[in-house]
Amino acid sequence: MMKTTGNGTEDTMAEMKAPAGQPVVVTQIAPAKMTLAEVHAKLDGKTGRRFWKNLDELAETPAFHELMEEEFPRQAGAGEWVDAVSRRGFLKVMGASLALAGLAGCTKQPDEPIFPYIKQPEDLILGKAMYFATAYPFPTGAIPVLIKSDSFRPIKVDGNPEHPMSKGKSDAFTQATLLDLYDPDRSQHVLHRGQVSSWGEFQQAFATAAKKTSGGQGIYFLSETITSPSLAAQWKQVQAVYPQAKLVQWEPVNQDSSRAASKAAFGSYTDAQYKLEEADVILSLDADFLGGIGHPGFLPLAAGYAERHRYEEGKPMNRLYVVETMPTVTGFKAEHRLGLKPSEIATFALALANGAAPQGATAEQQKFFAALSADLKNSGGKCVVIPGEQASPAVHAAAYALNSSLGAVGKTVIYTETVNPMPTDQLAELKSLVADMKAGKVQWLVMLGVNPIYSAPWDLGFRDAFENVPVTVQLGAHVDETGAISNWHINKSHYLESWSDARAYDGTITIIQPMIDPMYQGRSAHDMLQALLADPQQSAYDVVVANAKTYIKGDFATGWRKALHDGWVEGTAFTAKAGGAGKSAMASFPTPSGTNGLEISFRPDPSIYDGRFANVGWLQELPKQVTSLSWDNAAIMSINTLADLKLDESDPVKITLNGREVIAPAMMIPGHPDGVITVHLGFGRGVEAGRVAQGVGFDAYQIRIADELLFTSGATAKKVPGTYDLCITKVHNIEHRGSFAQHDLEKPLSDKDGVYSLAGHEAEERSIIRYATLDEVKKNPNFAHEGGASGTLIDKVGYSPQGEKVPHDNSFFPDNWNYEKQDPSTLKIQNAWGMAIDLNSCIGCNACIVSCYAENNIPVIGREQVKVGRIMQWLRIDTYFEGDLHAPKAHFQPMACQHCENAGCEQVCPVGATVHTPEGLNTMVYNRCVGTRYCSNNCPYKVRRFNFLLYSDYDTESLKFMRNPDVSVRSRGVMEKCSYCVQRIEQAKITADKENREIRDGEIVTACQQACPTNAITFGNINDKASKVAKAKAEERDYQVLADLNFRPRTTYTAGVINPNPELA
């Protein structure tokens, strides 16, 4: 009970206007609450209609919602209390009473209507998916995609296999854009002052107003980062007509650092492309290039890294060094990781470029520095230094200098023009825009897909300046914080609904074509600009075609068709600019000064980025890389900082910075540097952001100021009363430290201080994770099965840790199930499906999980359900921390149903709902399941998922379009799990059977395998000795998890090999 009743919106506004300097609570975990007594008081004395009217009014207040959530905790989100009295709830009551009457078993199906086409489209075969190429435009470069379309409904987004940059791979964000398309909260109308209006009206109003200005004076566009050449061309046309109109690009998470550094170093804005397949030594300076497309070129970088990290005899392995603040998957894939405060990273980078050890470094850091310098120099130019986009400009300048001095430029690094056709210093432009707004120069502020009210640095006073603008227009996918207070809101079309083009990381122009008619007649930025031009009715298609003529060579009609078919335009990749950069640019950036107080590092969230995916349930629920947080962000800090601040995990902590405060839950992450707190952006959204985004986490933008967008110092943090139960999908490391590990009989002194992760310790004790160093594997290639190497404490847990077959005489039923039966007519040995996962290649990026969501109609269940441990993802990435939690190693292990040949789950199911197929799949028959959950208990891998409540959304119309028609939508009370994408297997079997042939190796690709950017997952027929999966399984490093249980899993793992620097060993 922190505050009494009040209208939350007004309070917040009043607080935002309060003078700086006075601490103002902006965001709270538990804001205003109402008590039941107050509700009674409000309704007291009201009867009849007045009562209901009051109730209605009351129901609108946020405080009432708070109360309802408190009294009925699962009101928000998908949960057990949802709409108990609604129509749906009533039907369910009816259904349940029928069920109780025992009728459900023999009820009849209702009549089902068929709606045939009037004229069936050509090429359409109902039930056969079609595939179209397009691209997902992202600020760091477009991601080329191939859309699976079922009767012209996009049902899956995957990488475009023919694209030279992505080679068919994709990432979590791109996969999740599918749900973004079908988001039921998308804005569906053009709004003018909150009333439904039309595009025509806006177009006319805009064009008329523009014509009245002198050359566009006062017309300002505020756009997200532009990657579309056509949009840039269109803007040129606009400028020709209205030379005074201005275009400002702004993203809260931008590339200003590299822009500034490249301008200083090269004289012009420059992007860097890295060829990691050429690099022996890689240094990442706070660059999370394995984390996702937030880092430019994630797909080729991850593929290149994994290619060189894959262990094959005789092939040199790369070595990765990472210097970073927030522990990322990149950091934990690294052989050597150094956790430094953000300010220290610049110092470290400059020192490295200058060849002198950094000032004031600890002995450990000195050692790291020395070894790293030597390793880079010794690589003979086959090395690369990658600066992170969220690192300061000095780091970029140092990286430019290093790459030049190490001789990497031209070999592993090339510098090109920018993907953004109109690169700018976004922060400077935003500042000048706000100045113009304050000065009253801005007549029309047209915002293209941005949400500055939410994301602009608070100290700019954007909100106040906004009030000064007579006409504000927002083109947005949601009526979000900005859209709600703009004069005009234009509903934006999704990229899967619109025409455009965009450049990918390598510069290749990629055509964006619509997959579906705009569901809500949305408009794109092309339409907005076109409204000012001579021919305002010209469609985005016309615009793109007109501009495409400038870059499609040869016969346009043919070239255009090919570009649409392939999804990209040949010969449009960037060519390298000549030369590198010297050290001179380094001088232009001051080294961040020594800091006082805590540093705060602002990071885009690994799951929802800058907040743009906040309403995408798949991503909100996705356990975040490294932290395994779901539906939350946290003040992330090291174990020492946690102790210094006298905090426990899940305690609310008040962070004060420049007179503003946020209250965030504290969380410890192993390997985080001391004295700094990392906060992730994009959370703490209001009701405008949608049903999923609303009320998740805290808003870190509230303490982010313009001059310190990346990190800041001088913060204080203090525990505040209360507790906040963080939603984390695995054990809390802080709670499960190595008290048991201390008592390990075999390594009695390994964990003297009890700072090992118990889970991580056990993972190795139990041979779940097996790996070796390069030296060890050379000595003993069979290390995964013979003890001795690091992380392979095998021969300890049980009796047959290698998973070898039980000797014939020792088995109760030795000849029972034969998976190598021969077809008597063809003598062909049957298929037996299996999977191999290369732990060396897995980078923990989560792309597979989101792909699985889309492919298998997995429901989103909401925070409360995830928190108690009911997450529905069929596939998870297990993260284990090894060793001292101050500076641990980490291991990622994708874990899904292992399809055990002697599956414990099958044996205990009383109704035979889970059985084995002749081809060795462990099949779950949903419609037979009665839900005893015994199978889950008896599954040692805990990969079974149960519909504890009605998780699948049967009501939201837009989501029905999204579902994969080949996979059942599971109702409540039913167990489910990874099926090895059995629908794809069956599809392949039918196709092959029709053509009277065998299934080819590689013909069946599981959804996770398809998405994996590093090819870590191999699937196929293990009876075909020539298949990739059989070869992977034949490797010595291949092992079964929990092999000693003799469940004989069909999924096996290839033990990792790391290549540490002997000097740092």
Added chain:
Amino acid sequence: MAQVFDRSSNALARFSLVLTGVIVIALGVTLDQLQRSPWVTRQGQRPDQPIPFSHKHHVEGLGLQCQYCHTQVEKAAYAGIPPTKTCINCHAQIWTNAELLEPVRQSWATGASIQWIRVHDLPDYVYFNHEIHVNKGIGCASCHGRVDQMPLMYQQNTLQMEWCLNCHRNPAVNLRPTSEIYNMAWAGPSGDKPVWCTSTGVGAAGSGPTAQNVSCTTTNPSGKGPEVAMLQLNTELNGPTSSDVPPMGITMPASYQKFTNQMDLGRYLTTQYHIRNPEQLSSCETCHR
């Protein structure tokens, strides 16, 4: 102290015991029969359709091929219902004013679908694939019955799991040459009407579609040149099938095998068409995902 119960109560008590037993048994039998009854399965029911479309008239009367309307039966998982366009193809010329056809014209004019009621309706958790059945030698009539003799469409079979399993456990009973798929009157080979089949060699190496794997004929190939039947062919009832498009590049093989009963033919086709074994066909994942 006298009798509590009347003399008759002994008989009554025993009778009610027997009756209870009978009721329990009767209830069991009733429930068992109920789950198989047309009330549950909808066998033989003719739902009210917007247009009383007669397959009998169009197929038997006019001789339309199945595939004229159901174009994707061989190509897709769903058999498919023809679009309004298909109706209009003819009915733009004939019966243009028939009152019965008003919904068709309405649909054509307004662009709204004709709302049929689904006759063959499987539960949503059953993933039945139409194309593979047609391509592997299951004739239309095996599942749908004599559609050509149905004035109004109804469901011939129960479509229950046990019915599916009957065939999946022993496909040979229902297999026929792919040339006879659309032959509504196909009765299988008999002593009077034998069938001659031969392998065309196309599918022998595991290549080439099932439809071209085997060539069958109902006339003695030793008498005259065999008439090789193709998948999308003849609808002439009861008559011998003939080929109007001979398969490309197939040389006529020499040896024909004569079949005089369905089981022999079924077993031959099972091998030739590479029908999966019963273990695989009755495995859960074949139909449920």
Added chain:
Amino acid sequence: MATKGPMQDPIVDPMIDPRTGEYAVIAPGHNFKSVTQKIAGIVLTSNTPLGWFFGLIVGAGVALGVVIGCTWLFLKGTGIWGVTIPGAWGFAIINFVWWIGIGHAGTLISAILLLFKQTWRNSINRFAEAMTIFAVVCAGTFPLIHVGRPWLAYWLFPYPNTMNVWPQFRSPLAWDVFAVSTYASISIIFWYIGMIPDFGTLRDRATMPAAKYFYGMLSLGWRGSTRHWIRYESASLLLAGLSTPLVLSVHTVISFDFAVAALAGWHTTIFPPYFVAGAVYSGFAMVLTLAIPIRKFYHMEDLVTLRHLDNMAKVMLATGSIVAYGYGMEVFMAWFSASHWEFFMMWNRMFGPMGWAYWILILTNIAIPLTTLWSRKLRVNVTFLFILSLIVNTGMWFERFVIVVTSLYREYLPSSWGTYRATKWDYMIYVGTMGLFTFLFFLFVRFLPMIPMSEIRMMLPQTKVTRGGPDAETVSKETV
């Protein structure tokens, strides 16, 4: 009988048989008529004590928890409980095993003690059997409602269907269906058969016509014919003979639910005997919990005597010791097996985050009862026994909690470790079944003879048959 008497001055207590030094199983001075009147009077009285109504209403009120809880459960799904992955089983299974275990004492008393010719069982066997049936009713509720789709629970039974699919007989849950349904059926049959002669008595002593007809029909026209009695005795003995292996098998099968699974902490061969012993242990505790207040309330101290309480406490001591041995063996095997899984499981069970449950279990199930029950003074102290019976019932519930929860929440893959937190619905339904049990029991004591009259008559001295003349009947039959 006041509890003070025997403790201070056992020698002069009239309840003590001077020949054996034991308490008598039936107070002296009773004859056929008096026992019949006493027992039948409770049922046939038109003067229902107010306390009975109070108890019945309280029971019904608490039982409403089951109704409300199950309604919500059917509307929403098992998710209203605290079950999760990894802890996919929770209160429902714990309660199931607990209730089934409680039921075991009834069968044990009526069957095994009958076979061993322990005639002292005669006065407590009827309500012990009733307790069995009501406990099985409560237990049987749980597997039914604990499944995700309870309306399809009938799929666990083998019946011909259009899907051509059947139950899967390798699953212990399928075995449970057979074991529990057989157990319920046989218990009810045994119970009913036992009551037929008493129904005859009630029919003949009832004054209200409705009662006459009601008990008359239930008695099937029993008239005490000697040929009937002989067949009846034969059938009773056979049923007892069948119930004995049945009761042993039921908890063995329940223990298979755990022992057959691959989980460390479940996968152990000691479970069957240790489950059966535990079941009897908790069952006798429950009989005491019920018998002590009822004998007080209905003034039946001379039919349910301290001898009975003492004997039951002795049985508890024996079974409790078996259970303690089981716990010890678990710890020993965790060490002796040299299996990491076992070792970790045991360690975690004792010292992990849920270690408190284990220590509660040790305290309530082992430490308190097995130290005190050796004392005869305490064994015949009614108040103490009542409290102890509650403690043991708690302990046995915690035993199942420890087995189900602490084995599940931290098992093979550390990444999927979790925790278990019961919700209010868990508690509501659990407490609700206690209400249901109470409700049924109150109905039982009011409308059915809670002590078997015909068997009590057999224990009276008047039953002695002397050949050759009617005068010798003063020689009393041995009264054990």
Added chain:
Amino acid sequence: MPAREGTYGLLAEFNTPSELVHATEQARHAGYRRMECYTPYPVEEAAEALHFHKTRVPMVCLIGGLMGVTTAFLMETWINVWAYPLNIAGRPLFSWPAFIIPAYEWTILFAGFSAALGMIALNGLPQLYHPVFNAPNFRNGATTDKFFLCIEAVDPKFSLAETRTFLEQFPAVSVVEVDH
């Protein structure tokens, strides 16, 4: 069952089991065969006196048990091996060790039902109406504390007067003629 008319038998009431047993033995001696004792609890000596030793209940029970084990085991085998053979966890189709448990339970179930129902059937129950209930003193005592001997009219040696005299020689509380 056709309603019979006339006398069913003569019912003698005794106060103690010893008197009853004595009377019964004497009646048997006297050549009466169709007679029956009624007691409030099983009096084995009375059965001996009646020369009633063997019951068929155990045989019925045994047959039931054998039926149970056969039914269950064959059902399980048929289901798993023939009706729908499925690969469950790599275990054999004929997993006889697992099949034992349901078969065991059904043995007991069938045997128990057979014993109970067999006893009821052999006793000719339910028989709510019985001539002995016509005796005014029967229901008052037979299920509480009195012991009865009934010599039935169908006995060849039965004669209303003689038998009454015969019974009255014992210290019977009363001798009553019972009608059908």
